[in-house]
Structure formats: structure tokens, C-alpha cells
Amino acid sequence: MTTSNQSKSSNPFKIIWEALIFLIKNWQILLIFAPLYFITFLLSIFKSLSVTPILTKLLQNITSLSKLKPPDPDFYQIFSAILTELREITILEIIFFITIFFFSTLLSTSTLCSICMTYTDNKQPTLKELFIKFKQTWKGTMITQFYATIFTNISVPLIFLLAVGLALFSFNSVGFSVLSFILLILAEILYLYLAMIWLLSVVVSVEDEEGIYGLAAMVKATEIMKGRRWKGILINILIISSMAAYILPLMDPSLSEKKKLAIIGMFFVVAAVMNVFVLAVAVVFYFECKKGDGELMMMKKKNQSGFGYSSLPSEEALTDSENP
Numbered sequence: 001m002t003t004s005n006q007s008k009s010s011n012p013f014k015i016i017w018e019a020l021i022f023l024i025k026n027w028q029i030l031l032i033f034a035p036l037y038f039i040t041f042l043l044s045i046f047k048s049l050s051v052t053p054i055l056t057k058l059l060q061n062i063t064s065l066s067k068l069k070p071p072d073p074d075f076y077q078i079f080s081a082i083l084t085e086l087r088e089i090t091i092l093e094i095i096f097f098i099t100i101f102f103f104s105t106l107l108s109t110s111t112l113c114s115i116c117m118t119y120t121d122n123k124q125p126t127l128k129e130l131f132i133k134f135k136q137t138w139k140g141t142m143i144t145q146f147y148a149t150i151f152t153n154i155s156v157p158l159i160f161l162l163a164v165g166l167a168l169f170s171f172n173s174v175g176f177s178v179l180s181f182i183l184l185i186l187a188e189i190l191y192l193y194l195a196m197i198w199l200l201s202v203v204v205s206v207e208d209e210e211g212i213y214g215l216a217a218m219v220k221a222t223e224i225m226k227g228r229r230w231k232g233i234l235i236n237i238l239i240i241s242s243m244a245a246y247i248l249p250l251m252d253p254s255l256s257e258k259k260k261l262a263i264i265g266m267f268f269v270v271a272a273v274m275n276v277f278v279l280a281v282a283v284v285f286y287f288e289c290k291k292g293d294g295e296l297m298m299m300k301k302k303n304q305s306g307f308g309y310s311s312l313p314s315e316e317a318l319t320d321s322e323n324p
Contacts (some may be wrong), residue, residue, distance in 0.1 A: 011231070012234040015231075015235060015281065016235065016238055020277070022284065024201075029115060031113045032114070033276050034273050034276050036107055037275045038268065039103065041268055041272070046096075050092055051089055051092050051156070052202075053131050054088050054089050057081075058082060061085065064083060064084065092103055105145045108135060109134060112206045112207075113134050114130055114205060115276075115283045116133075116283055118204070119284070132166070135212075140211065140214070140217070143213050144204075144217045148201065153190055159184075159191055163184055164299050166184060167184060169175065189233060191231045192237065193229055196235065197221045197225060198218065198221075199222070200224070201221040201281050202223035203283055204286070205217045224290060230289075232285065243271075243274060
């Protein structure tokens with residue numbers, strides 16, 4: 001008996017294409033979950049509308065305070081106002097962070113449950129089946145997403161500070177400018193790799209049979225990505241490039257306000273669809289990694305109902321069966 005059943009590894013374009021075809025065939029997933037992502041966008045807009053006026057006042061008071069000295073009677077009044085505004089901004093940021101985090105995590109978990117169950121079973125799960133899967137995985141997924149959010153919020157500012165620092169030091173040196181550019185590119189590549197690990201770790205928390213989550217899920221995601229690091233990085237680049245295509249038109253200064261509002265409206269629609277699409281890509285890539293890893297060999301079934309995977313014996317099991 002041979003193990004020639006394992007299909008050839010897909011390239012990043014095929015993985016993205018398969019995710020797209022999967023969502024087209026199972027359009028109900030988009031119809032149900034994509035509109036819910038508008039709530040996340042509305043919360044973000046409401047947060048901006050709530051924080052921006054206070055932040056504007058804070059900056060004005062800081063400017064006024066810089067022109068005064070402690071003996072001035074207005075100094076302590078403005079200083080007290082600054083402390084109050086800082087407290088208000090902090091409270092609002094915490095409230096909105098918790099609200100948006102909980103809602104977006106629960107939404108992404110339910111979306112992933114639906115995608116994974118549809119992808120593996122070749123049929124839409126019933127509401128009861130989806131609820132059972134969600135109930136089993138939402139806590140672990142939330143913990144994993146919490147770690148991913150922390151790491152993202154740390155790594156993005158670090159890369160920004162690195163870019164600013166390198167720009168300052170390389171201002172008068174061509175050699176250092178080239179070195180700085182190379183280091184910045186490497187930092188970006190590292191971030192894209194880590195971002196794919198964090199995304200895969202959320203899928204692991206939903207789909208892995210061992211029920212692992214948190215840092216353990218990230219370790220698992222790192223393991224199954226071995227040998228496919230560049231594939232994961234290229235997938236991320238393709239996704240980001242497709243998103244950038246919808247942001248660039250907003251930077252055109254010749255656009256009228258009505259056209260900008262229309263583009264922004266279109267952007268929100270596309271962004272909602274892209275949220276579901278990115279999760280579908282992550283699921284396809286996850287099963288691609290598992291298939292190639294040998295830990296859970298799968299055979300792709302091509303039939304009229306769509307795409308899916310069915311479990312096959314591992315190489316070790318096949319060898320044992322041949323040599324009793």
C-alpha cells in the first residue's frame with residue numbers, strides 16, 4: 001500500500017482562489033455574517049466621535065498650559081482640566097476596547113465555526129450544530145484572540161518606532177540608508193509571518209480536536225506552518241494588497257465629498273466581506289498545513305456540493321498495517 005493519495009501542495013494563489021470559490025458556493029455564510037461586521041465598524045466610528053472632541057480639548061489645554069507657569073492662577077485650573085480629560089479618554093478607551101473586542105471575537109468565532117463545519121462536511125451546519133460548536137470553542141478562542149491582540153498592539157508600534165529611528169539615523173548616510181531599508185523590510189516580513197501565526201492560532205482554537213488555545217494554540221500554529229512560512233507571508237501580502245486597492249482612491253485630493261462618502265460606503269461593504277474572506281483563507285491554509293504535515297492527512301473531495309476534506313490514515317498507520 002502506498003501513500004500517493006496526498007495531493008500536491010497548493011501555492012498561495014490557489015489557496016486564496018479556493019477560499020473565494022468556497023464562499024461563492026456557500027454564499028449563505030457571507031449573507032449571514034458579513035452584515036454583522038458593520039456593527040464593529042459602527043462601534044469604531046462611535047468611539048472616534050466620542051473620543052475626538054475630548055482629545056481636541058486636551059491638546060488645546062496642553063498648548064495653553066505650556067504658556068503658563070505654576071504661580072499663574074489659571075495654571076492649576078487648566079492642569080486639573082487636563083487630568084479630567086485624560087481620565088475621560090482612558091475610561092472611554094477601556095469601555096470601547098472591551099466592547100469591540102468581545103463582540104468581534106464572538107463574531108469571528110461563530111464565523112470560523114460555520115466556515116470550518118461547512119468546509120469539512122460539505123454542507124451548511126444546522127443552527128443547533130453551530131451553537132454546540134460555538135459553545136465548545138468560544139472561551140478558548142477568546143483567550144487566543146486576546147494574546148493575538150496584545151502581540152499585535154505591541155509589534156505594530158515597535159515597527160513604527162523602528163522606521164522612525166532608522167529614518168533619523170540614516171538621514172546623511174547612503175550606506176546606513178540602505179541598511180535601514182533592509183532592516184525595515186525584514187521587520188515587515190517578520191510581522192507578516194507572525195500575523196499569519198496569530199490568525200492560524202485562532203483557527204486552531206476553533207478546529208483542533210485537542211481543544212488547545214492561548215499560547216499553546218500559537219505554538220501549534222507555528223508547528224504546522226513549518227516549511228510553509230513563505231507561503232503564509234505571501235498569502236498575507238496578497239490579502240493586504242487587495243485591501244489597499246480600496247483605500248488608495250480615498251487619497252485622491254480631487255475627489256468631491258459626495259464621491260468620498262460613496263467610496264467610504266463601498267469600503268465598509270468590501271471590508272465586511274473581506275473579514276469573512278480572510279477567515280476563509282485562514283481555514284483553507286490551516287487544512288493545507290495539516291494535510292502536508294502528515295499529522296492529519298486529508299484528501300480533497302471534488303464533487304457537486306463543494307469542497308471538503310475527509311480523514312485518511314497517517315503514513316505511520318499505513319506502515320503499521322503493512323508490517324503487522
